[in-house]
Every structure is written in C-alpha cells, then in structure tokens.
Amino acid sequence: MCQPPAVGLSITLSVLAESADASAALVIPSSAVGSHTDIGAVRAFASECDVVTFDHEHVPAEVLAALEADGVILHPSREALVFAQDKLAMRRRLTEIGIACPAWAQVRDAASLQAFGDEVGWPVIVKTPRGYDGKGVRVVGSPDEVADWLSDVARDSAAYAAAASDELLGDELLGDELLGGGPLAAGLLAEEKVDFVRELAMLVVRSPSGQAGAWPVVETVQTGGICTQVLAPAPGLDPELSAVATAAGLRIAGELGVTGVMAVEMFEVRDPQTGNPAYLVNELAMRPHNSGHWTIDGAVTSQFEQHLRAVLDLPLGDTSPRAPWTVMGNVLGGDHPQLYPTYRHLLARDPGLKIHLYGKGVRPGRTIGHVNVSGSDLDDLRARASHASDFLQGVITE
C-alpha cells in the first residue's frame, strides 16, 4: 500500500518479499524474494537501498544488528523497534515516561503471578513478551492456566543465567534472544484486565529530523476480538481526552525515538477517582497499521505516504481529514473463494465505496482487504461499510 504514494512522489520502492506472488511483489517491480529471518538475504537486499523500513515487527534482533553494523539506515531504528517487538520493554519504558498503562508486572513464576492477580483482581491477561508460537495472549483465572509458559520461562531463564551468570535477570530485555536465553528468558507480562468503555487508536508520525504529526484519534470497533470497523474520528470523543491522548502519542514517538508511522492502541476508560474519560495504552505498532487505513481515502495525507515521507526524512504532509467522517471496514476471507462476482456487485451497489483488496488468497478469517466510505452521515457510512464487509465475506448474500 506504499506503492501508490511512491508512484506520485517518484520514490522507487524495492521489497524483500516472502514469495514471488506475495501481495507487495505483485505491484512493485523491484522485488527480491527471501526471508526476513535470513541474515544473508536481508543484508544483500539492504545493500541496494538508501533506507530500509518494515511492514511488520518480526525481523529478528540479530538481523537488525547485522544491518546496523553494515551501516544500513533503518527507520524505525533497532533501538526504537524493540519497544514494538518486546511488550515487557514497552511497558517498562512507557511507565518510565509517565504514559498511562494498565497495571502490569513482569512475572517469572506462579507465585509472582498469583501475587499480581490477587492485587489487581482475577482474571488477568498474560502475554508472552515477543509472541510465541503465533499465540501470545491468554486471559487466565489462575497461574495454572499458563503453567506451560511458566515452565518455558524457567528453562529460558536458566539458559540465560548460564550464558551470562554475572548479569541480573531482567535487565537485558533487549538482548534476550541475542544472548541465547530464548524468547521467555525475561519472563511473562501480566496485565490487569481493563474494564474499558471502548477501544481507540492514535496514529502518529515522526521523522528523523524530529518533525511529528498526528491524525485524529479513531475508534476501533471490535467484534469477537477482531477489529471490524474504524470510525474516524472517534464519535463523541471528549475533547480533553482527545488532546491528552494525542499528546501521549507524540510523547511516546519522541521519547522512544520512533521514525515513521506509529499506531498506539488505547482503551478508553473512566478515571476511577474523577469519573472523567481517560486512556490506557494497550499496544504499539511501529508501521502503517490497520487502524490507519481510513487515511488512504479519508485524509489529505495517508499513513502510507506519510511513512514514506518520514523514513526518507522528507517534510511531513497535512493529516487533516477530507470529510467529516470516514469509516473503514475490514474485509475478512469467508465463503467466497472467488471475490470477483461479489466485488462487481459492490461496485455497482455503492459507487462511492473505495475498495482496497490486497491480492491475497482468500482464507476464512484472513484479512484480505478493506473498504473506506467518507461523508457526513456516520450511521449511513457504518451501514455501507458493514454491508460491504459482510457481503464480501459471504455473511450476507445480497
């Protein structure tokens, strides 16, 4: 999705794609095929680039370190990216700089998890800091429900301690994988289960020169744990909370040295003392993010154009909305193996709908595209986006 603005800005993109038929490789002439975990492939690719950026956070720390050693310019840098890769590092850093987060603890054993849960109330959320076997979050009512993870923590901690016996465990969150301890050497992240009003997201951008910008705070509507719609801006958002959340997003970007676009996923809560609207930061993503897809059609400068401008240290663009409301609807793979007939129908039904398909194969539950609709009647826009998403997925048939 960076290719369209790159065309206009006359920026030549190259992509290291996982396969020749990957979505990005289909639309970017200068594509190499290789794995982001293959140091040789990534170094060879990066040697041809002026600047390297990322469309996910899973590039291993040792690959990033090798690129930095080669003098490759990375945006975001390895130092910043770790806070999107490692949830314990993120929680610690955000807490240090005074950003509101859910109550949290770094736990390495059942006793510390029990103590945390007894303090904040059960159930609690337990997360593996770096994702783990594709699943890294559980809602648990007791330490028994993460006994398998705690056992791996013990194993990785021991391996780490053996490799670095004179270091204190827990002070090397950035280097745990490099040091051979394994992904759970630093333990698990336990968080209170937040009683939130709704979920918000804040999209900010920062350039290497330090220019920064923010789009309006949006609401991310979740259905069954999946973001189905984004409402831009967040309807009825308290202006004070909007200002505070925006300031928090910009502060995170500056303090963490983020370069490029960053999405800050937040919970809207009520302050337990005052009852006023407040935020708690849930997750960070240092790249263009699903919660910002509305900007492609709904803002003067899209998150993809802005990310390109930022990582190339070009002046940033205007983040103003183009319409009073824009609704983004995610399209999940469903019952239609062939999208074309439904897609034709939708184009005919709603000439104002902007459809963005990703050129991916259709698999149930996989995000295969999104739609944007802009205008002044939010209820109408939500209905149109819902219809389009449901129809493309096969949930409805007319």
Add this chain to the structure above:
Amino acid sequence: MCQPPAVGLSITLSVLAESADASAALVIPSSAVGSHTDIGAVRAFASECDVVTFDHEHVPAEVLAALEADGVILHPSREALVFAQDKLAMRRRLTEIGIACPAWAQVRDAASLQAFGDEVGWPVIVKTPRGYDGKGVRVVGSPDEVADWLSDVARDSAAYAAAASDELLGDELLGDELLGGGPLAAGLLAEEKVDFVRELAMLVVRSPSGQAGAWPVVETVQTGGICTQVLAPAPGLDPELSAVATAAGLRIAGELGVTGVMAVEMFEVRDPQTGNPAYLVNELAMRPHNSGHWTIDGAVTSQFEQHLRAVLDLPLGDTSPRAPWTVMGNVLGGDHPQLYPTYRHLLARDPGLKIHLYGKGVRPGRTIGHVNVSGSDLDDLRARASHASDFLQGVITE
C-alpha cells in the same frame, strides 16, 4: 498513473513501454519493451492481456486492425478511436450528430481554403487530420502559408486515387493510411478562429455495457498556448451551459461508441444571436487526460480508476468532487536538472500540496508532473498551485 488504483482494485496491469526506463515501466512489474508501431511486438504483448487500452492515440490503424483480427478486446475500439486520431473524421461525425463545433471545411487545394477563409474570415486555423511531423496546426492568413501541406495533399490524393480509382476521395477517411494514400490523402481540416471567452474541458466515461458518467466541467487555463492550470469546477460557469456541455459530452461518448475515459476540450463562447454562454467542441482525447488530473485527489473516483473500471466493464465509481475546489497545476521541466531539492522545499512549504511527478527526465518545456490542491478558497488554491509549478520549474526561486 493507472497503477495506484489498480493496486487497490487488485487489477494486474501490464505495459508495453517504449523503453525499460519509461515512467510506466518503472512502477509496473509486468512490463514489456517495444514500439506501439511494431505489429509483432504489439500482438505478442496483447496476446497475454484480457483487455488492451491506450495511453495515447498514435497506435497505427493497421496495428489496431491486426489486434482486432486476433480477437483482442480493445477499449476504446478501433472504430471509436479513429475519431480521436483523425480530426476530419471527428469534425464530420460531431457535425452529423448535432454537436456544436467551430465552422470547418475539408480542403484539398488553395481555392477551397481561400473560399472557406473568405466565408468565415481570416485568419483561419489549418490542421493536418492526423498530426504530421509532430506539428499539425497553423494559424494562417492565406493559403500560401500552407502551400507545403497542400502540395503533400496533392501527392497523397493522387496516390490514393491510383490505388482505389473507383472510389470517391473523401469517403474513406478511416482507411486512408491503410489504403496507401498517405496521411494527407483526405486533405486538410480548416476551422474558423474562434473568439472564445475561455477554454473548458468535460471529462466523461462510458463502459462497454453503456454505463456512463461525467465529472464537473472544468476550466483549463492556458498560458502561451500551454495548459498551466485546471480549475475544478469551472468558476462561475453558467448552470445551463454546464448542463448542455455535460449532455454533449455524454452524447459524443454514446454516439461514437467510446469505451473508457474521454476528454472533450471546448471553447466557451457567446451565442452570436442571444449573447448567452455556449460551447464549441475543440478536440477529443479518448484516454485519461491532463484536464482530468485534478480527479486523482479532488474526486471520489479518479479518471484513472474510472478508466480501469470502464475498460474492464466494471461498474463505474462516483464522480463527485471531494472539496468545493480543486486546482491542478502542471509542472514543466525547467532550470532544475535535479528536482529533489525544490521538491523537498515545496513539501515543507505546503503540507497540503499533492505532488505527482512522472519519473521522467527533466527537459525544458516537458510536462514532468503536476500538483493538486483542494479546499474552499479558490484564490488561495490558485496561488499555491502557481507557486509550486513555478518553483519546480525554476521560474521563481523561493
């Protein structure tokens, strides 16, 4: 410029490019290199495509005929495209269907040109029907000023008559090149020099199924014979003239069997009888056109997305403007061999400016890009677009 919407619509483009570093080849993975005049190259390329369309009108009739014989689907078709290729065919057909045009005549000798000029008043405009040595328009005060062209007309007419002695000259406007007469076998087009108020353009689209649409009529501001700005919609346009011009554009598309986007360049004039605003059609272009570049940022559906929808016979998109005004400013090559420093400056000066560069080498006078600005203050938008164009060209230096 079709590549960005193709990415979103999941349409795979291929381009037959004149060289590997042509603008389109730089951004479209599936590119072949070859000349549009090379029948073999074009046939081989077309055999891999579902639909073939054009970004200029210069594909020779014999190449189009060969593609049709191969069963290739062409949009626009050869039958429609001839009216954009051959100005005599265009004038005759428009006159037949009642579209207002400047007074015109098909002339084959000095006497007929003299008679036409004496009737409508000198000077008159003389055009070669199909372009000729790169220059095909002259403003002349007497037949002597096109004596060279008239001599070629005599030569080509004689060659045509020898090849098809039982046919009447002039009834074979479509086939003159095929029949071996040469490009001027049908003579020249003479037109009155119109005393116009301003120049307008009308952008329409029509699909093979017959669905059609139109964007608002725009003003094309000319400076020294070059279009420097497009104002969308045309400021202060009489609503009646807007409706009549739009109806004319749609009627031309339908009657000529146009598929895809068509630009109708018009003069705004005063009706000599009533003094009311009226139009005269100047030129047709059957493709996305410079006068429609404002739609990339200024309309819900851009001319490039719409052209793709139309030639694939997909339902057409909403042509509504996204803002009260959009101003497009052409960027001409000038004194800056390297655009990058000026481009950086402009991005910083005007974060709301949308810059579209074409990846072409900078040559004085060559169109190398355009800028769009949208908003509610037309004077401000015009000033911003002028500054950007002039600064990129080097006319001003700050």
